[in-house]
Amino acid sequence: MKILISNDDGYQAPGLLALHDALADLGQVEVVAPEHNNSAKSNALTLHSPLYVHEAGNGFRYVNGTPADCVHIALTGYLGWRPDLVVSGINNGANMGDDTIYSGTVGAAMEGYLFGIPAIAFSQVEKGWGHLDAASARARELVQQVIAQGLDAQRPFLLNVNIPNRALPDLGPFEICRLGRRHAAEKVIPQSSPHGQTMYWIGGAGPAKDGAEGTDFHATTQGRVSVTPLQVDLTDHKSLRDWSARLERFQGVR
Ligand code: MN
Numbered sequence: 247m248k249i250l251i252s253n254d255d256g257y258q259a260p261g262l263l264a265l266h267d268a269l270a271d272l273g274q275v276e277v278v279a280p281e282h283n284n285s286a287k288s289n290a291l292t293l294h295s296p297l298y299v300h301e302a303g304n305g306f307r308y309v310n311g312t313p314a315d316c317v318h319i320a321l322t323g324y325l326g327w328r329p330d331l332v333v334s335g336i337n338n339g340a341n342m343g344d345d346t347i348y349s350g351t352v353g354a355a356m357e358g359y360l361f362g363i364p365a366i367a368f369s370q371v372e373k374g375w376g377h378l379d380a381a382s383a384r385a386r387e388l389v390q391q392v393i394a395q396g397l398d399a400q401r402p403f404l405l406n407v408n409i410p411n412r413a414l415p416d417l418g419p420f421e422i423c424r425l426g427r428r429h430a431a432e433k434v435i436p437q438s439s440p441h442g443q444t445m446y447w448i449g450g451a452g453p454a455k456d457g458a459e460g461t462d463f464h465a466t467t468q469g470r471v472s473v474t475p476l477q478v479d480l481t482d483h484k485s486l487r488d489w490s491a492r493l494e495r496f497q498g499v500r
Contacts, residue, residue, distance in 0.1 A: 247273030247393055250329040250358065252316045254284045254337065254350025257308035260375045261336035265368065266306070268382035269333065269389055276329075277306040278320040280313055280350075285337075287312045287350040289357060299324060313354035321361050330398045332358025333389065335368030335407075336381050342371075342408050342462040343426040345451060346476065352406055356478065359404040364397065366405045371466045376411040384409055384417060384471055406474040410466050418470035425474055426461030428452045 249269055253262045257279040269275055278299070292311045297319060299307050307324075309316045317332060334354035341349040355365035368385045370378070388407065392398055406425075410417065429452030439445045457463035462472035 247331070247398070248327060248329045249273055249275045249389075250317065250320055250325070250332045251275060251277045252279050252313055252320075252332070252334050252354040254280065254287060254313045254334070254354060256280050256283050257302060257306045259283075259338065260378060261338055261368075261370065261381075262306075263304075264378045264382040265333065265336050265385055268386040272386070272389060272393065273330075276320070276325060278316045278324070279306060279308055280316055281308045281310050284312050284350045285339075286348045287314070287353060288348055289314045289353040291315055291318060313350040314357040317354050317357035321358070321363070329358070329363055331389065331392065332363050332365040333368065333385070334365070336378065336385060336409070337367070337369035338375065339369065339373040340371045340408055340466070341367065341369040341406060342466065342472065343428045343454065343456070345428070346406055346425060346474075352476070355406075356404060356476075359402055360478065362402050364392065364402050364404075366392075366407060368407045368409065370409050370411055372411040374411075377413055380412060380414040380417055381409040383414055384420075388420065388473070404476045404478070406462075406472075406476050408462055408466050408472045410469050410471070412469055416469060418465075418468060420473050421465040421470040423462045423465050423472040423474050424460055425476075426454055426458070426463040427456040429455045 290312045292315050297311045334351045337351040346352045352367045355367040358365035370381050432449035435447040454463040465472040
């Protein structure tokens with residue numbers, strides 16, 4: 247079993263170290279992660295500046311790029327072997343609902359999935375690394391199940407996992423969920439720079455708008471570990487027919 251691990255919080259993040267240590271004896275495990283925090287970088291690739299790979303004292307590789315850069319470089323020549331599984335995290339904070347579009351944690355896993363490799367993104371619901379030992383134990387459990395059931399050899403998948411910050415005995419079971427939705431993000435925060443210019447800080451994510459039963463928000467509120475299978479196809483299949491009719495009317499006007 248060959249496992250590639252990345253994250254978006256950077257190669258020194260406690261969540262990455264915990265995930266690595268939890269998976270280390272399950273196979274050949276390699277870490278290629280961003281040098282700095284790359285939260286909310288989604289699937290961004292660095293196209294206009296060079297990327298360097300360095301090795302830290304503990305053997306982790308780090309790159310002056312995004313999470314997707316790390317996985318991309320690893321898979322397209324740096325590793326010299328193809329992983330059976332790409333895992334990302336454990337992220338410092340939730341990646342639920344619309345977060346998945348922005349998330350660098352999901353982006354790293356998605357990069358593996360785009361190369362046809364099964365991939366899992368792990369996040370803790372609250373920031374601050376509380377009960378990280380429990381989160382990494384559950385991550386290990388899920389990866390062990392993937393290996394035991396031979397899922398890595400079947401059709402590639404992309405799983406998004408969110409783990410409540412609870413001690414292991416208080417943590418509920420895995421639950422298959424759909425993504426919820428968040429309200430629109432909070433307002434931008436303006437400040438004055440020392441040079442008298444206005445600077446803007448992106449505001450926080452909004453609260454859950456759709457946290458109904460069956461969503462990741464609902465499951466994690468109940469203390470369970472949400473598992474959402476993701477797809478990459480953004481096509482709004484349900485509206486194809488409507489738009490086809492609208493387009494015909496456009497053409498009628500012309
Ligand atoms: Mn992050």
